Structure formats: C-alpha cells, structure tokens
Amino acid sequence: MATAVTTFDEAAAASRSSRARRGRPGAGRVLAWTALVLIVLVTLFPFYWMLRTAFSNGAYLATQPSNLLPVEPTLGAFERVLGLASTEEAQAQAGSGASVNIGRYLLNSVVVATLITAGQVFFGALAAYAFSRLRWPGRDAVFFVFLTALMVPPIFTQLPNFLLMRDLGILNTYAAIVLPFFFMTPFAVFFLRQFFLGIPHEVEEAARLDGAGAVRRFFTVILPMASGPLVTLTILQYIQAWGEYFWPLLVASDPDVRVLTVGLGVFRAQTPQGSPDWAGLMAATLLAALPIIVLFAIFSRKVVNSIGFSGIK
Amino acid sequence: MALTSRAARTRSSIRPSLQVHGYRPDSNGTRRERLTALAFILPALLGFSVFYFWPTLRGFYYSFTDFDVFNRPTWVGLDNYAALLDDPTFWNAMKVTVQYVVINIGTQTVLALLLAVLLHRLTRSVLVRSVIVLPYLISNVVVALVFYWMLDAQIGITNQFLGWIGLDAIPFFGSQDWAIPTIALVNTWRHLGYTALLIFAGLLMIPDHVYEAGRVDGASEWKMFWRITLPLLRPILALVLVITVVGSFQAFDTVAVTTAGGPADATKVIQYYIFDLAFQRYQFGYASAVSVVLFLILASVAFVQLRLMRANESDVA
Known part of the structure; x- marks a missing residue:
C-alpha cells in the first residue's frame, strides 16, 4: 500500500510536469474550467x-x-x-x-461510532497481522472465506441479526447497535493486510532475534510502522459508522439510544x-x-x- | 453501509499479492506460531461467524419458512418463491429499482467521467478533490434532508429558481413521475465526486507518452478521449460500474427519510420493500425470500464484473 501511495503521487507529479509544457489557454480550456467551477458550485x-x-x-x-x-x-x-x-x-x-434532543443523539452517535471504530481497527489489525505475517495452515483459505462476507448484501444478514439481538434481549441498547460491526469488517482486515504484507521481513526479524514474541512485535514494530494507514482506516470507518442508518433504525429506535441519523428521520416526520x-x-x-x-x-x-x-x- | 460495502467491494476484487516479504507458501509455522495466529484472528473469527456466516445461513433458511417474528417459523418449501412470481408489489419494486439504478448510474457515470477528465487535464489540487468528494462523506440521511428541503414543492429554492426562468413548480418528491428520478439524482449528487476520484486514479495510470504520441499525430483532445482515454480506461470503468451498480441496487436511506416508498409505491425500491415486509408487516419469511433474490442479482452483477475484467485484461497498458 505504501508503494501504491508513492505510485499515485509520482504519477501525479509526472503528469503535472508534462501539463505545464502543453498548457496554452484556449477556448476549450476556458470551457473546461467553467464546467469544473460549475460542478464545484453545484457541490457546495x-x-x-x-x-x-x-x-x-x-x-x-x-x-x-x-x-x-x-x-x-x-x-x-x-x-x-x-x-x-x-x-x-x-x-x-x-x-x-x-x-x-439533538444533543443527546449527538452523544449517542459519538459513543456508538467511537466504539465501532475502535473495535474494527484494533481487531482488524490483529487479524490482518495473522493473515500477513504469521504462518499457519489454511491461512489463505480462511482469508478468502472472510472476503466472501463482502459479497453478501448487508440487509441479508441484518434481518437475522435483528432476531439475534431481540433473542439476546438487548434491543434498544448501545450493544445492539455496536456488536455486529465491532469484531470485524472484511474491509479493515483487507486494507491493513495489504499494508502489513509490504513491510520488509528484516524489520521484524531483528526484533525476533532480540527475543520479541509475536505480540510484542505486533505492538512495538508493526503497529508503529503502520500508523499512517491506521489513521486513514480509523477516519474512514468513523465516517462510515457515523452515517449508518438502516441498522440503528432496526435495533435502536428508543429516544435514549437513538443515533443522529435515526433522530433526524424522526424529526423530519x-x-x-x-x-x-x-x-x-x-x-x-x-x-x-x-x-x-x-x-x-x-x-x-x-x-x-x-x-x-x-x-x- | 454504502461506504464500506462500495469501497470494500473494490478492494476485494484485487488479487492478493502473495510474493511479498514474510510469506513462505510451503511453510505452516511452528505449533507455537499457530496458537499465536489463532489468538490473533479469534475476535475477527468470532465476528465473522456470529454476524456474517450464521445469519447468512439463517437468511436462506427463513426464505423457506412462514415466519411472523413472534411464533416459531414453519417450513413451507418454495411457497414464498412461488408467491413472489404473483406479487405485483414485488414486480413493481423490481421495476422501480431498475429505473432508479439506470438513472442514477447513467448520469453518475457520464458526469464522473467528465469530471475525472477535467481534473486530470486542469488541476492536481487536493482542495478541489476534497470539495468534490465531500458529499460522499456526509451521511445519506443528511443529504436526503437537505434536498428534501431544497426541492420542496412550495418554498424550496429549486422551484423558486424554476419560477425565475419561467417554468412551473415541480412536485419533486410528491409526484409519481418525478419521485424516482429525483431520488436517483440526489444520490448522483452524493456519489459523483467519489466516482470521479476512482476514475481519476485510473487516468493517472495511463502513461503520458501515449498522449504525447497522439498529439504528435495531430489528434484533438476530443479524438484522444475516444481513441486513447476511453479504451485504456475500460477495465477500470468496468470495476467502478460494478461497485456503483451494486451500491445503487441497495438504495434505502434516501427513500426512507423522504418518501417512505410513496407516492403510491412509486419509490418502493427493493430494499425498502424488504424492510416494509419484515418490520411493518412481520412477514419475515417472505422478506427473506425477497432478499435472497436481491442477493442473487448482486452476485450476478459481480460475476459479470469478473468476466468483463478478464476479457479486458489485454487492454491494460
């Protein structure tokens, strides 16, 4: 992934320099700028x-x-x-x-989105480490099975998950909103695995020779090296959790645990x-x-x- | 779920690169290493089994049952699927969903392609890219509400504007003819910048010398777009289309907070119909059968994607 980012920037730099060479203002260019400005205005x-x-x-x-x-x-x-x-x-x-009480809904959203993000990033990092840097039988098969979870449309699992929450007696609690997302999202595992695969073997080997076990290598070598992607992932997952509407609507309509999206829907009605x-x-x-x-x-x-x-x- | 499902689907279609550091395919590790690995994946494995794998099996099972949520499900074989064929509301939901997808994906893809080319030709500014992707980061519900207000039939600013240029007011969300195009275009607004950035990244992978060569041969920008950009972009466009089409089929939030399926089922898209069946009519078994159909549609879209991408591999420079 680090290499991917570099490629992206290099590509950008490369076409920037070539564009400077060919840049001559003409009618087409004015038209193009007008269109771009128009899109930005419509966006804003x-x-x-x-x-x-x-x-x-x-x-x-x-x-x-x-x-x-x-x-x-x-x-x-x-x-x-x-x-x-x-x-x-x-x-x-x-x-x-x-x-x-938007203040209350804001608080609920902050609690829920923070818990979901923390779980997904931490447990995702643990799993990604096992899938990329530890050796064990069936590793790639299990990883593939994890990825198939992406193929299932969310609503398909959310109907039975609703029943699970009801049977556990935790409808209208933070736990119900958080749990299905908390332990894993295939995206987080995949995203971090790609980055972990790119970390040179020698870096971890040095720590191993110093007698560091997998847990210590994970926390002291791998995680610090991955701080950039971890931050990116955290932001993406937070935005995602913040905007989630369908699941909280199903399991948490009670005003005490209502998140913002659900509260706004009620307000609009x-x-x-x-x-x-x-x-x-x-x-x-x-x-x-x-x-x-x-x-x-x-x-x-x-x-x-x-x-x-x-x-x- | 839009962000993860869409974005994640992209990433999932990437071939895992196995020939990197730290990987030795023939090695199964020591016993100690295996136990450590198990401990590391345990939380994710738990989440996967309980919240993805098990409910998927249950979902298929319920689709063969009569289940009102309160009593135990009873096995009815293929009855739900047979009922689907004679259910006008189901066929209406399919029709409405396809209309939505065609309008949403059609406008969004053309505009995103235009925007991506504009960005590629005009500016590398992170600020401009941030601005155009901003709508995608705002939640569906917020976007839906802002447009619900702007497109209000009486005092919405859009209809004021139409009045200035001498047109009649349009009941955007209130008319059966306008409601689906309106909701589709609201989501085009939200996803335009994100889609454009995906295509933009694809444009950056086209080597500059191809364009230089075209220019030497005296080709115009217009000609180069059709002869160079579009053919070389085909594999990426196929990928982008699958992500966006799969997401588009699952539209729910905008409908739920604006029209709630109305007027007269004109916006009852498939996902809203499933929600309605399960949580307002308590026909859980039947709702599960409809979601199996949705599942199969999305799986076919993904399958077509794989075929398309393979067919296009030779195009990649």
Whole structure:
C-alpha cells in the first residue's frame, strides 16, 4: 500500500510536469474550467443552503423563500433542536412544542461510532497481522472465506441479526447497535493486510532475534510502522459508522439510544405547524454533518489519496 | 453501509499479492506460531461467524419458512418463491429499482467521467478533490434532508429558481413521475465526486507518452478521449460500474427519510420493500425470500464484473 501511495503521487507529479509544457489557454480550456467551477458550485450550494436555513427564523421562511441570505437571522433553530428554547419560543419560530434532543443523539452517535471504530481497527489489525505475517495452515483459505462476507448484501444478514439481538434481549441498547460491526469488517482486515504484507521481513526479524514474541512485535514494530494507514482506516470507518442508518433504525429506535441519523428521520416526520420545521431540521442536519466536515478538513489529504489507490490498487 | 460495502467491494476484487516479504507458501509455522495466529484472528473469527456466516445461513433458511417474528417459523418449501412470481408489489419494486439504478448510474457515470477528465487535464489540487468528494462523506440521511428541503414543492429554492426562468413548480418528491428520478439524482449528487476520484486514479495510470504520441499525430483532445482515454480506461470503468451498480441496487436511506416508498409505491425500491415486509408487516419469511433474490442479482452483477475484467485484461497498458 505504501508503494501504491508513492505510485499515485509520482504519477501525479509526472503528469503535472508534462501539463505545464502543453498548457496554452484556449477556448476549450476556458470551457473546461467553467464546467469544473460549475460542478464545484453545484457541490457546495446545498451546504450553503443548509447554513442559510439553519440561521433563519422559521416563521419567515415561507414569506421569503428566494432570499439568498438567512431570513431574519437568529440562533433560534439551534437553541430549539438542542432543547435550550422554551415551548413558546420554539413555536414562535415555526418549531414544535415537543422537545427534540439533538444533543443527546449527538452523544449517542459519538459513543456508538467511537466504539465501532475502535473495535474494527484494533481487531482488524490483529487479524490482518495473522493473515500477513504469521504462518499457519489454511491461512489463505480462511482469508478468502472472510472476503466472501463482502459479497453478501448487508440487509441479508441484518434481518437475522435483528432476531439475534431481540433473542439476546438487548434491543434498544448501545450493544445492539455496536456488536455486529465491532469484531470485524472484511474491509479493515483487507486494507491493513495489504499494508502489513509490504513491510520488509528484516524489520521484524531483528526484533525476533532480540527475543520479541509475536505480540510484542505486533505492538512495538508493526503497529508503529503502520500508523499512517491506521489513521486513514480509523477516519474512514468513523465516517462510515457515523452515517449508518438502516441498522440503528432496526435495533435502536428508543429516544435514549437513538443515533443522529435515526433522530433526524424522526424529526423530519414531525410537521408541527403543517410542514416540517425547516430551520430546525437544517440546524440539526448541520450539527450532524459538522463533526465529519471538521474531521475531513483535518485529514482530507489522507482520505482523498486513499480513495485514489484503494479503488484501483 | 454504502461506504464500506462500495469501497470494500473494490478492494476485494484485487488479487492478493502473495510474493511479498514474510510469506513462505510451503511453510505452516511452528505449533507455537499457530496458537499465536489463532489468538490473533479469534475476535475477527468470532465476528465473522456470529454476524456474517450464521445469519447468512439463517437468511436462506427463513426464505423457506412462514415466519411472523413472534411464533416459531414453519417450513413451507418454495411457497414464498412461488408467491413472489404473483406479487405485483414485488414486480413493481423490481421495476422501480431498475429505473432508479439506470438513472442514477447513467448520469453518475457520464458526469464522473467528465469530471475525472477535467481534473486530470486542469488541476492536481487536493482542495478541489476534497470539495468534490465531500458529499460522499456526509451521511445519506443528511443529504436526503437537505434536498428534501431544497426541492420542496412550495418554498424550496429549486422551484423558486424554476419560477425565475419561467417554468412551473415541480412536485419533486410528491409526484409519481418525478419521485424516482429525483431520488436517483440526489444520490448522483452524493456519489459523483467519489466516482470521479476512482476514475481519476485510473487516468493517472495511463502513461503520458501515449498522449504525447497522439498529439504528435495531430489528434484533438476530443479524438484522444475516444481513441486513447476511453479504451485504456475500460477495465477500470468496468470495476467502478460494478461497485456503483451494486451500491445503487441497495438504495434505502434516501427513500426512507423522504418518501417512505410513496407516492403510491412509486419509490418502493427493493430494499425498502424488504424492510416494509419484515418490520411493518412481520412477514419475515417472505422478506427473506425477497432478499435472497436481491442477493442473487448482486452476485450476478459481480460475476459479470469478473468476466468483463478478464476479457479486458489485454487492454491494460
């Protein structure tokens, strides 16, 4: 994988230099730039509209639907969805008297996504180590069987898994949301195995000669060397867990354990004054998207490059 | 599940490279090493057995039973599958799903190809690539809600815009004719950048001298796209198509939070129908039979992928 990343960057550098040679502005180039800018604008506009609506006063949205700026700007929508506004205040801005507790859902999402990610990355790394750097009979056969799990559409296993959770009596608990994803995801095992395979044998051999056992080599040699891919994997899995909707909808609809995606679905179904509380809804979606946007802003280079090679290499 | 299932499927189709350091195919290791290995894979093995393997077997079993979730399942043989053939809602779900997949994949692939070529020709900026992939990182539910608001029939900004240019308002989610194209295009918006980046990575693998040669021969950009880029990209396009088609067949989230299958089943895609059967009508056995059909469709897509990729291997430079 490390080599794959290098290839990617080298390829990028190579075509950059050649492009500089041929770069001459013409009508085609202007057209191409226009198209690219247009796509970027279409990509960004919904995010702006989320912001614009979230900072608007819900009571006036219908009167100025085409105003491109926030209508009667206020923080009311945020106060409302975080349960900080009184019923009267909420209703005055087209909200509902019933409390929506996005703060609680945020907390649930953080707990669930953190647990899932931690389990997947750690157990995935353990398994990837056994599949790449330890020798045992049937290793590649077992790995192949693991990969076949990718072929099964999630809904196929999720119906029986729902019954399992029900029979264990843990519906509407964090455990029910986390467990099926916690111990393994084929993707994590595959992703890390590719990287571990590329670590030179000599590195580990030196530690082995010093008398380090497999566990110690894993923690002191392999994991530190793989810190880059581990971070990338952690971010990818966190984003994934954060956005999961179908499974939590099945097993955790109770308000106490409701995650953000499920909570937003419930919120959208409420139409307090004839239509949804749009400003509140957009404030809530903004709060749901914000952690991911921040995470991505910090690690965008890693994530973007991982999409490059992971799809092809 | 979209991110992992889609992304993971990509990675799964990669041939494991065995000739690397640390691997000796003829060696089975010492007894101690075997025990260590077992300990290392134990958690993942547990997760695989309990949450992937066992439920898969159970899913097949339930598809042959009558099961209302509360009482014990009773074996009914092929009855569920026979019922499928005469179930208009099932055939409607198939039709709606195929419509969705065709619109979603058609627009998404053409636009992503265009965007990838634009990126390849114009800029290597990580910022631009980050911006275009951003929608893919935001959850389906959030994306669905933002568009549900923007496309509102009365006060949505899209219809305001249509009004400015003199067109009538469109009930995007409320009309039977518009609902599926609308949901398909919302997901095109979400997946466009990600798909473009996959294709972009493929473009970077086409050696530059091929284009230099084309230019020396006086070929235009347009001609080079059709004669060089597209043929050399074919294997990667096949791969990208399979990832996206398989994901597209499993659309659920957007439908669930916007139309809930309506109006009049116009957006009841196959995955939503399964959900509806199992959790709103408690026909678990029948729902399992429908998901077996979905499973078989996706397996065929993957099979076609393998054939296509093999057929195209000779194309890779």
